[in-house]
Amino acid sequence: MKFCSLLFVPADSEKKFAKARETGADGLILDLEDSVAPPVKAAARATLGGWIDASSGPRGWGFWVRINPFDSGLAMDDLAAVVRPGLDGILLPKSNGGQDVVRLGHCLDALEARAGMAPGHVKIIVVATETAPAMFALGSYAPAHPRLAALTWGAEDLAAVVGSTSNKDESGDWSAPYQLARSLCLMGASAAGVPALDTLYADFRDDDGLVRSCRQSRRDGFAGRLAIHPAQVAGIKRAFTPSPEDVALAHKVVAAFEANPGLGTIGIDGKMYDIPHLKLARRTLAAATEG
Template structure:
């Protein structure tokens, strides 16, 4: 089994702010989205490219995944952003406003074989999620829940019921094609209880982690998307019981009154691998 890379906490950082770029080197996040789009004002967008490139060249971000979000290709900055990111010390480029696989290919034509992540934030994008995930360079999905809510004209609810079809459609496509899927942001960055509830919902749905707008959200999010001690203990006992039955060639494996099948063992091994990867960070 390949060693997984955790994506529990994925923090947006403005690509134009040197202090923020410096602070990001010290934060216990799994990944950073260095933003050239929404977090950068129009008059600072051109200079932000060189500011970010210098920070990434300097390094110091450790094992954190480094993802750069560019402006959409149909804006006045997008194409030059893409050309610049292709030369940066980044792990992936994040494309906003992805509507279909043709949008992904347009970026691939500029950045070469660089891994591509897609913002899933439009009705067209959600509807075409399967073809987007199937593109060979797409390695990650990021839910753009604020933009999506605007397009859907839905109300904001704590249970996110109006958004559930979109989130699950995105997850189905991601899982079908082995793509990382990261949940959208929680806007009330001082509301830890609300954040925790939304993180737990996202984890229950199957997301790998959550995008964040503030460092204060990191600890709650990391905890929510990490395997719990109870999950780790159960995973170990399931593997042990299944292997014992296999070795004896008799009966069926049972743990806590429940039958353990091969599919449960596969899930258990994934849990232990993720716990090990998190511990090594």
């Protein structure tokens, strides 16, 4: 399952869904939460079920659905409408911790059985920083639930909860509370042994800024990024795909350690490499293969 680029698509727009399918995104997240107004959520659910049915055959992208949060009273109706052959996963918003993944997992167990799906097929990505309690529970996703596929984070809902007038500082970077949320998401995902996905880059017209930001994300350890607009997909994929130079060095590091299995430190081209470098090299090669 690929997570380099996941594109949000409103679940009430067939035109946007058709366009999104042609972007090359690794996954489409059909959104029943924030991008669908309350009066049309029921209609969006029904339409979305038909799209999932029509997409149940072979395709090059994952079919994900962001449901409404548990405390909205809408989550079970969302799940009942979308858990069917063709669905790959659920994006769970406003999770308060690992217990919400367990709760969602129980729901999916029953709904998969009803739909005749293989047990455990539907995976879960968690938006892990949208509530105040969630910030104290980033370690609760480890050990990972069998359905847990990735963690991501969000700043807008957290800002509303804590009363921030802005989540950015004067330079346009995340202010301290949101840098903390981003870092804890990354650490929580690492503890659980699942990929961390960076949050949205809001300015979809700023291609250069997006690529710079994504390169920082990859540098810090994120495996991919969420996209808010089809135009962002290409830039995200480009930034998260290891360069030929990165791949060449990774091959050198792996080959050197394989040729010298008894060594913990190896010199290559005048630089010293140890076991953490070997792990990073293998991760680079895996990312290059997935790309």
